[in-house]
Amino acid sequence: MIDVLIDNLNARDELNAQEIAHLATIVTSERLVAPGQDIVPEGSRPMTSVLLLDGIAARYRVMNDGKRQITALHVPGDFMDLHAFLLKTMDQGVLALSRCRIAIATHSDLQRTTETMPHLTRLLWLLTVIDGAIHREWIASMGRRSTKAHLAHLICEVYIRLKIVGKTDNGSFHLALSQAVTADVLGISIVHLNKTLQSLRRDGVFRWDGQKVSILDWIKLTKIAEFDDTYLNLVHEPR
Missing domain, CATH: 2.60.120.10 (Jelly Rolls)
Structure with a gap:
């Protein structure tokens, strides 16, 4: 379980x-x-x-x-x-x-x-520390990234977090977010969200069909997002 x-x-x-x-x-x-x-x-x-x-x-x-x-x-x-x-x-x-x-x-x-x-206590504490790091990165996205980069960054982050726990399949993953929820996360209107999605589709970096997201060009997607996974603390080391 x-x-x-x-x-x-x-x-x-x-x-x-x-x-x-x-x-x-x-x-x-x-x-x-x-x-x-x-x-x-x-x-x-x-x-x-x-x-x-x-x-x-x-x-x-x-x-x-x-x-x-x-x-x-x-x-x-x-x-x-x-x-x-x-x-x-x-x-x-x-x-x-x-x-x-x-x-x-x-x-x-x-x-x-x-x-x-x-030791287990420190690892559970680490989860709350990473939670805070994700919050800080979201603030940076909301304040300084373009909407296109912000959405690209969100897709990168969710993909990595799901990959860690075995919930991705050859670059694809299930993402049950409605347009209204996604727009809420990004702090934009649904109209603006659709325009941003269309732009990223033209870039050929990912495809979002219903509840399935497929990464098509990871390197290009991370460049658009300026994605650096340091804040997710994925280095395997003694804590």
């Missing part, structure tokens, strides 16, 4: 057998969440943290006028609200964008992990 989490962590360091067995013990209660349903409501005080096993989810913030801003995308292998273990109150919510399969770890089990397994 937790293979995607193990793959996510093993991309950065090596879990030992005891750590893998411990994760298998504390990550439990697998269930399905329908598209459009809250996984963790904004303002809630959860006693568990949620691991995404399959599907795609988003972190979001609802403004006073009711408008929503998506602030993060979550892919399999992500602990989507691990920060709530320490922060206690969810300042943002987590929403299922597709049919999602999830599991949970109780905060009491996570507390026990921090007290008895220092």
Whole structure:
């Protein structure tokens, strides 16, 4: 059940057998969440943290006028609200964008992990650090990249994150994002999004048909995006 989490962590360091067995013990209660349903409501005080096993989810913030801003995308292998273990109150919510399969770890089990397994604790901490690094890169994209580069960068990032956990197939991957959600992520209108997609199609860098994205020219795509995966911390080394 937790293979995607193990793959996510093993991309950065090596879990030992005891750590893998411990994760298998504390990550439990697998269930399905329908598209459009809250996984963790904004303002809630959860006693568990949620691991995404399959599907795609988003972190979001609802403004006073009711408008929503998506602030993060979550892919399999992500602990989507691990920060709530320490922060206690969810300042943002987590929403299922597709049919999602999830599991949970109780905060009491996570507390026990921090007290008895220092290396595994550091790796779980690393996930929250990488989450912050992704946020910083998104801010850079929103503020300084052109819309074309921003969308190209998003495709590069999601592809790499899915590849780490074995969710790509020969340069293709499943991406269940509607045009409205994609435009929300980029902070643009749907009309602007369609023009940007058409431009990237003409460049021949990727094809997006329904919920399937196929990378056609990775090198050219990364150049358009100015993509550097350093912020994803993919160097495999002791932590």
